[in-house]
Every structure is written in C-alpha cells, then in structure tokens.
Amino acid sequence: MIESTGSQVSPSVLEPWRRTAAASVGLYFHFIRLAFLKFLAYRLRYYTGVVSYTIFVSGHYYLYTALFASRIADSGDATIGGLSLDEMITYVAISWIGRSFYFNNIARDLMRMITEGEIAMQLIKPFHVQTVMMFEAVGESAFRLIMFTLPIMVVIVPLFHIGRPPESILYLWTFISFCLALVIYSQINFLLGCLAFNMKNIQGVLRAKMVSMDFLTGVVVPFTFFPEWFQRAVEWLPFQGISYIPVTIYLGKRPGEELYAALLLQVAWAVGLFIAGRLVWRISVRHVVVQGG
Amino acid sequence: MEPLIKVRNLTKDYRLIKKREGVTGGLVDLIRPRKELLRAVEKVSFDIPAGEMVGYIGANGAGKSTTIKMLTGILTPTAGTVTVGGLVPWKQRLQYTRHIGVVFGQRTQLWWDLAVVESFRLLKKIYEVDDATYDRQMKLFDDLLEVGQYLHQPVRKLSLGQRMRCDLAAALLHRPRVLFLDEPTIGLDVLAKENVRIFLREICEREGVTVILTTHDLGDIEQLCKRVIIIDKGRVHFDGELDNLRRRVGRRVRMTVELRDSATSGELAAITAGLPVTWDEVQGLRHHAEFNRVEVPGAEVIKRLVNECHVLDLHMAEQGIDEVVREIYRQSGREAS
Numbered sequence: 001m002i003e004s005t006g007s008q009v010s011p012s013v014l015e016p017w018r019r020t021a022a023a024s025v026g027l028y029f030h031f032i033r034l035a036f037l038k039f040l041a042y043r044l045r046y047y048t049g050v051v052s053y054t055i056f057v058s059g060h061y062y063l064y065t066a067l068f069a070s071r072i073a074d075s076g077d078a079t080i081g082g083l084s085l086d087e088m089i090t091y092v093a094i095s096w097i098g099r100s101f102y103f104n105n106i107a108r109d110l111m112r113m114i115t116e117g118e119i120a121m122q123l124i125k126p127f128h129v130q131t132v133m134m135f136e137a138v139g140e141s142a143f144r145l146i147m148f149t150l151p152i153m154v155v156i157v158p159l160f161h162i163g164r165p166p167e168s169i170l171y172l173w174t175f176i177s178f179c180l181a182l183v184i185y186s187q188i189n190f191l192l193g194c195l196a197f198n199m200k201n202i203q204g205v206l207r208a209k210m211v212s213m214d215f216l217t218g219v220v221v222p223f224t225f226f227p228e229w230f231q232r233a234v235e236w237l238p239f240q241g242i243s244y245i246p247v248t249i250y251l252g253k254r255p256g257e258e259l260y261a262a263l264l265l266q267v268a269w270a271v272g273l274f275i276a277g278r279l280v281w282r283i284s285v286r287h288v289v290v291q292g293g
Numbered sequence: 294m295e296p297l298i299k300v301r302n303l304t305k306d307y308r309l310i311k312k313r314e315g316v317t318g319g320l321v322d323l324i325r326p327r328k329e330l331l332r333a334v335e336k337v338s339f340d341i342p343a344g345e346m347v348g349y350i351g352a353n354g355a356g357k358s359t360t361i362k363m364l365t366g367i368l369t370p371t372a373g374t375v376t377v378g379g380l381v382p383w384k385q386r387l388q389y390t391r392h393i394g395v396v397f398g399q400r401t402q403l404w405w406d407l408a409v410v411e412s413f414r415l416l417k418k419i420y421e422v423d424d425a426t427y428d429r430q431m432k433l434f435d436d437l438l439e440v441g442q443y444l445h446q447p448v449r450k451l452s453l454g455q456r457m458r459c460d461l462a463a464a465l466l467h468r469p470r471v472l473f474l475d476e477p478t479i480g481l482d483v484l485a486k487e488n489v490r491i492f493l494r495e496i497c498e499r500e501g502v503t504v505i506l507t508t509h510d511l512g513d514i515e516q517l518c519k520r521v522i523i524i525d526k527g528r529v530h531f532d533g534e535l536d537n538l539r540r541r542v543g544r545r546v547r548m549t550v551e552l553r554d555s556a557t558s559g560e561l562a563a564i565t566a567g568l569p570v571t572w573d574e575v576q577g578l579r580h581h582a583e584f585n586r587v588e589v590p591g592a593e594v595i596k597r598l599v600n601e602c603h604v605l606d607l608h609m610a611e612q613g614i615d616e617v618v619r620e621i622y623r624q625s626g627r628e629a630s
Contacts, residue, residue: 011343012295014378014392027418126390
C-alpha cells in the first residue's frame with residue numbers, strides 16, 4: 001500500500017500535541033468560572049456559615065475582654081504577647097474573615113475521588129489534576145469572597161468595632177497575602193489528599209488536620225502567646241503563611257522591608273509546595289488502583 | 294501497515310492485603326500484613342490496526358477493565374508494553390489523552406452539578422476544539438443522539454439512557470482517533486441500547502475511529518464488531534473473527550415450552566427427532582430444550598412443536614456471554630491437554 005504524502009498523517013501515528021500558553025490560561029480560567037458556578041448552586045449552605053463564624057468571633061471577643069481586664073487588674077499591663085485588646089480582637093476577626101476566604105476541602109475531595117474511583121475520569125483527560133484542582137479552589141474562593149467573606153465582614157466589622165490597618169495600602173497587601181495563603185492552603189490540602197493513594201481512608205488524618213491546622217496557622221491564637229521554641233518552630237513551617245502573616249500585615253506589625261520579606265516567604269512556600277505536589281502526584285499515580293468496574 | 298495499537302505481554306498484578314481472623318490475627322496484621330499478589334492480566338498481546346472495531350469480552354473479573362485502564366493510561370502495568378500510535382499511554386498521558394475518547398458505563402465524565410452544555414464547553418477548551426468543529430459535532434450529536442433537548446439540564450437529573458448519550462457525545466466531541474468503551478450499554482433498556490449501537494456504528498464508520506469495546510452483552514458485539522478478543526482469568530483465550538467464534542461455539546439457545554396437556558420429554562424428543570435438540574428429562578407441562586441455532590433454525594423446532602401439540606407459551610433465551618466464555622475456555626483447555 002502506498003502511504004499518502006503531504007499533510008495527511010499516517011493512520012498508525014498519533015501526532016504530537018501541546019496546549020499553547022494562551023489556551024492554558026483560557027482553560028484554567030474556565031475552571032475558575034465553573035467552580036464559581038458550582039458553588040453558586042449550593043449557596044444556601046453558606047448562610048449558616050455567617051452565623052457560626054460570628055459566634056466564633058464573639059466567643060473570642062468575650063474571652064479576650066475578660067482576659068485583658070484581669071491582666072490589667074493584676075499587673076497594670078494592657079498587652080498580652082505584644083498585642084493590645086483592640087489589636088487582639090482585630091487579630092481574631094481578620095483571621096476568621098480570612099479563613100472564610102481561603103478555606104477549601106481539596107484533601108477530602110481528592111480522597112473521595114481516589115476511594116470512589118472517580119480519579120479514573122480525571123486521568124483520561126489531557127490536563128494536570130493538581131493544577132485543575134488549584135484553579136477550582138480559586139473559583140471556590142472567588143465565590144466565598146462574595147457570598148461568604150463579604151457578608152461576614154458586614155456583620156463582624158461594625159459589631160466588634162474592628163480597627164482599620166495603620167495605612168490604607170495595607171488593605172491591598174493583606175488581600176494579596178490572603179490570596180497567597182489560598183495557594184499554600186490548597187497545596188497542603190492536595191499533598192494530604194495524595195496520602196489516600198496509599199492509605200485509602202484518610203478520614204483520621206483529615207480530622208487531625210482540621211484541628212492542628214487552625215493552631216499552626218495562627219487562626220485560633222496568635223503565635224506570640226506560645227513559648228519561644230514553638231514560635232521558632234512555626235517560622236520553619238508553611239502554615240504561618242496561611243493566616244499569621246496576612247493578619248500581622250493587616251495589623252501593621254511588619255513595617256518596611258519586613259512586609260516584602262513576609263510576602264516573598266509566602267511566594268516561596270506556594271511555589272515549593274506546588275512543585276512538591278507535582279512530584280508526589282507523579283509518584284502516587286503509578287500506584288493507582290481503581291476500585292470497581 | 295503498522296498497527297495503531299500494539300500490546301505485548303501486558304501484565305498487571307494487584308497487591309492485596311489478606312486479613313487474618315480474630316483479634317490476635319488483627320494484631321498480627323498490624324505488624325506483618327500478609328500480602329498476596331493477584332494477577333489480573335497475564336501476558337496479553339494483540340495488535341489493532343487503525344479503523345477496526347474490536348470487542349473485548351470476558352466474564353466478571355476476567356481482566357477486561359484492567360486491560361482497558363492500562364490502555365487508557367489510568368493504570369501502570371506490572372510488565373509488558375503498550376504503544377498506541379507511538380505513544381505510551383501511562384507515560385505520555387497529556388499527549389496521549391488528547392487523542393482518545395473514553396466511556397465507562399458505570400461512571401460519567403460530565404460535571405455532575407452543572408448543565409450538560411457546560412461540560413461540553415469545558416471539553417471544547419480542554420481539547421482545543423475550534424468553533425467550526427464544535428458546532429459541526431454538536432449538530433451531529435443532536436441529529437444522531439438527540440442530545441439537544443438535554444443540554445440545559447443538570448447532569449444529575451438525567452436518566453441513565455440520557456446520560457449515556459451525553460457521555461458518548463462528550464467522548465467524541467474532540468474527534469478522537471481511538472475510542473474506548475467499557476460496558477457502554479450496561480443498565481440500559483432495549484431501546485436505549487439499540488440507539489447507542491446505531492450511533493456507534495454510524496459515527497465510527499464516518500470518522501474512521503478505532504474502537505475497543507468491552508461488554509457483557511453479546512448483542513453489542515454482534516452488531517458492532519467483526520473481531521473479538523475473549524479474555525478469561527487474565528489470559529487471551531480467543532482472538533479472531535466473530536464468525537469464527539460462532540462456528541466454534543455456535544449460538545446455543547435454551548427454549549422453555551409451556552404445554553396445555555402433560556407430556557414426557559421422550560414424547561417431545563420424538564417430535565423433534567432428526568434435529569439436534571436435547572430435552573431436559575422431565576414430565577409435566579413445562580419443558581426445557583437446548584439446541585444450536587447454527588445447526589437448527591429456531592423456526593423449524595417451533596413449527597414441529599406447534600403442529601404436534603398444544604403449545605401455550607414459548608420462550609427462547611440466547612446463551613449469555615459467560616457461557617460463551619466458558620465454552621471457549623473449556624475448548625482451549627481441551628486443546629491444551
């Protein structure tokens with residue numbers, strides 16, 4: 001048989017293909033949009049969240065008010081761990097407002113995909129699952145920003161007289177810092193989710209994560225409350241980039257160069273964790289066992 | 294000409310952890326889990342030239358799906374090689390998956406919470422399908438599968454048959470070169486099955502797609518594939534033309550007859566004397582017979598029965614895939630010994 005020449009490709013060869021950079025941007029933007037739409041369909045779920053976050057913050061509000069009052073009565077010192085009562089309340093409020101934005105459940109979603117075999121449907125598509133999940137997380141956070149974070153701010157900020165940052169520009173830096181927090185948070189979640197390739201059920205790990213993350217990120221209590229060694233240790237971990245860094249930026253605790261150093265540290269963790277996620281994924285996928293079928 | 298799909302000595306082991314019994318057993322398992330290897334696919338080899346439709350059949354747990362999952366790049370084999378058009382599925386996943394379409398009957402690739410059309414728009418982006426091709430393909434799917442009417446419904450609200458049609462369309466939107474179908478008609482009713490088959494025949498002829506189809510349903514194979522590969526316990530037991538298979542196994546049917554008046558199987562055997570029909574040894578109103586349609590036309594058997602006795606009801610069941618496989622397995626065992 002005579003092979004046809006010219007533009008016609010041989011029937012027994014699959015021609016090489018690569019997505020252009022522009023097409024990649026378009027595709028990933030599309031994932032952001034779809035995730036946004038998906039969460040919009042379940043928006044009712046988030047109205048109760050506004051109530052529970054407000055309860056969290058008010059709990060802390062009364063706790064710290066009492067704590068600072070007794071501190072002043074005892075020693076005349078109006079600060080704990082370098083924070084005044086007003087700063088403390090702001091710290092707690094901004095932490096929870098931030099958490100309402102960057103939060104996602106990638107680890108649980110990935111575990112379900114693996115244990116229920118849905119991962120197969122992802123592996124037959126020409127994209128990186130990790131990148132797709134990250135952009136879906138961005139879409140989720142965009143949804144959260146509008147439908148969850150803003151309503152919470154509207155309730156909490158006037159209710160507890162939350163202070164402004166010392167300079168207005170810090171609003172912008174805080175937001176950027178929380179965006180980086182979103183990347184770090186999603187990549188830590190992704191790495192945890194990858195554990196399901198070997199362990200199958202990682203419910204226990206996820207529960208432990210839920211509790212320890214809020215401590216390690218500084219959402220529950222500022223690091224300055226903890227002993228020296230703990231503060232030293234968390235400096236070497238990525239978790240501070242999720243909450244402690246953005247909140248201290250908001251409070252103006254990072255003057256001048258320190259601000260940029262903190263943001264750069266977040267960028268470094270975001271990139272590092274993303275690369276780690278890519279490597280772990282590549283190794284894990286070889287061990288895929290698809291259930292059923 | 295070079296075959297498009299080349300499979301050589303493909304082998305897949307699963308590692309299972311075998312649990313011991315009792316409390317002490319459980320504790321021992323914690324320290325030293327007993328691992329066992331299960332060979333799901335063993336040294337499977339075949340070639341498929343471009344444009345061919347091949348039925349890949351076998352009983353449950355025979356290794357069909359495992360093979361498909363290796364061919365689609367989902368699973369990494371323990372040993373052996375696969376190349377499809379020069380690409381290794383599990384190594385060059387990103388490049389390779391651009392050229393394939395996959396339908397798993399038990400799962401959907403559509404985004405569950407969104408309207409069907411959103412999934413198609415996303416797939417358009419994923420595969421970089423240009424507008425003209427997209428419009429043409431969507432029109433084709435609407436003509437052949439009538440998917441147009443479901444486009445704005447969320448996937449979770451579709452029936453299984455509707456969802457399957459949308460899934461087929463989704464797998465073919467980017468005009469893949471190779472199409473993998475894993476039980477595409479599972480759970481569908483007769484009409485829906487027929488629709489799916491007609492569509493597949495039409496589109497594959499039109500686009501020259503190479504198809505590998507696994508199924509439980511011999512009807513799928515008969516209507517779609519010229520060539521079949523039968524796998525059992527991870528090994529290939531038959532690879533050849535469907536006609537060839539039929540000659541070897543035939544088309545055995547089991548007939549159930551309900552009579553008005555009681556009769557013995559001997560009497561019925563006398564009626565079908567001269568025909569290779571075997572009757573179960575019973576006496577009464579209900580009788581069972583087996584014969585091979587290739588040897589005896591069903592109509593001949595029925596005609597004789599109806600002429601000789603009062604038949605109330607009659608039912609014929611085609612031999613299932615499991616029995617065909619068993620038959621092939623029995624035969625290849627006989628050859629080996």
